[in-house]
Amino acid sequence: MLTLDALEITQGDFRLGADMSFEAGQVTALIGPSGAGKSTLLSVVNGFFRQTSGRVLWQGKAIDDLQPDERPVATLFQDNNLFPHLTIAQNVGLALGPKLSFGSDPRVAEMLSAVGLTGMEGRKPARLSGGQQSRAALARVLLMDRPIVLLDEPFSALGPGLRTEMLDLVRSKLLTPDRCILLVTHDPDDARRSSDTVALIDDSEVAPPVPTEELFANPPERLKTYLGI
Numbered sequence: 001m002l003t004l005d006a007l008e009i010t011q012g013d014f015r016l017g018a019d020m021s022f023e024a025g026q027v028t029a030l031i032g033p034s035g036a037g038k039s040t041l042l043s044v045v046n047g048f049f050r051q052t053s054g055r056v057l058w059q060g061k062a063i064d065d066l067q068p069d070e071r072p073v074a075t076l077f078q079d080n081n082l083f084p085h086l087t088i089a090q091n092v093g094l095a096l097g098p099k100l101s102f103g104s105d106p107r108v109a110e111m112l113s114a115v116g117l118t119g120m121e122g123r124k125p126a127r128l129s130g131g132q133q134s135r136a137a138l139a140r141v142l143l144m145d146r147p148i149v150l151l152d153e154p155f156s157a158l159g160p161g162l163r164t165e166m167l168d169l170v171r172s173k174l175l176t177p178d179r180c181i182l183l184v185t186h187d188p189d190d191a192r193r194s195s196d197t198v199a200l201i202d203d204s205e206v207a208p209p210v211p212t213e214e215l216f217a218n219p220p221e222r223l224k225t226y227l228g229i
């Protein structure tokens, strides 16, 4: 369980509060207006931004004092973070450590196979389509094998069909009973299709996660406002 304990985040005039837990074995969608603080919240969890007060705990243990690379967290961003001068296998192998030779580790081939990229190992990212690049980035996250996975609008540059395909891959390959996945998305359909629970971020607060079906069946006013319904 990922717990945000009396978390207060400030950045200039911006303020965000969060006090809740996210269950393992679930995908939680974080939705809310632009500038509400979705990316900032993820940065506090992965350690790139320090909260003003409160704690972040994984399985009851505070992870606040760990450096980003020591935290049990993997993050997938919209730009995929693939290095253009490295092959796909080398990019995926970076999940195991900074040596390029990790690209030939058999686990790299296994993860590339899991995301349907067998045969693409030696290509550079520029020679892959957008969807294939997303698959390679997902393979790297799979190989990192961290219990908390943060997805910051990772597939928003893809068309609707490909995006759906990637979100389905997230559920089928990445979601395990002991892993907690947070998905930032602007698209309510993505949240509906891929998340078990939804946490709304608005008015300087993160609302506790609510089962997705329940939320959309009976949307609170601030969700209606956000969706324009």
Ligand SMILES: Nc1ncnc2c1ncn2[C@@H]1O[C@H](COP(=O)(O)OP(=O)(O)OP(=O)(O)O)[C@@H](O)[C@H]1O
Binding pocket: 011, 012, 014, 032, 033, 034, 035, 036, 037, 038, 039, 040, 041
């Ligand atoms: N480096 C910074 N310095 C000061 N304020 C910042 C900085 N980066 C972001 N902010 C502010 O923090 C707030 C939250 O930004 P954040 O990017 O987390 O929002 P978001 O919900 O992810 O938005 P979007 O949906 O547009 O990506 C915004 O008000 C933004 O203006």
